[in-house]
Amino acid sequence: MTVVGIIGSGNIGAQVARRAVSVGYDVAIANSRGPQTLEGLIEELGPRARAVDVEEAARAADVVVVAIPIDKYPQLPADAFAGKVVLDAGNYYPDWNGRFPALDDESTTTAELLQEHLSASHVVKAFSNIAAADITTDGQPAGSPSRRALIIAGDDEAAKEQATRLINAFGFDVVDAGKLAEGWRYQRDTPAYGARLDVDGARRALSEARRYRDM
């Protein structure tokens, strides 16, 4: 059985965990304060879920979802993530994360920062442009008319295939935005950010995205 490791048990992490167990995945979830703080969530999630520390969530996982503030990325133990497919939900909110000059001058993107830190992993930007609440409400069976599409980007095709399988199982179509460096196309302040879009709508939104420097 595929194990989804989840780093972060806040808005996004908990919702990914709920959806994962409801569609049949096992979950190993971690936060910053330790497994003992996750008792209530584990009780809610049931026997498919267990609370672990960050290292164990990464090591036990077939695919790892990182759902923590981007300024905390350097705290992740990179060795434990080596070789893993890592789905990055992160977005840059300077008031929350502090200033990142390389994001401000758009010389990199949030998921590339995670990839730089987890250099032996295969990072895919995913779950970053859907409101947490929608993860458990918006999924539909494949083939449903106007099925909502989530957008991914990444440098490793096999990792993107694995991400696509997971997202499909969650009930969403997938649109591939290209390489990780294209992740800006669905970051905060773009048409795709938080929008309920089907495949055609997501493709259109990606093509209409503008960099801050061109606005």
Ligand SMILES: NC(=O)c1ccc[n+]([C@@H]2O[C@H](COP(=O)([O-])OP(=O)(O)OC[C@H]3O[C@@H](n4cnc5c(N)ncnc54)[C@H](OP(=O)(O)O)[C@@H]3O)[C@@H](O)[C@H]2O)c1
């Ligand atoms: N909220 C949304 O609707 C939404 C949608 C799409 C993407 N995102 C993005 O997803 C990321 C997380 O957002 P959120 O709203 O879920 O945040 P949140 O509710 O504040 O949760 C953050 C989680 O990260 C954990 N954490 C922080 N540092 C950690 C570390 N070093 N190791 C392990 N866990 C750590 C926290 O642990 P503790 O619980 O122990 O404090 C907490 O569980 C952000 O980049 C955000 O932009 C959010």
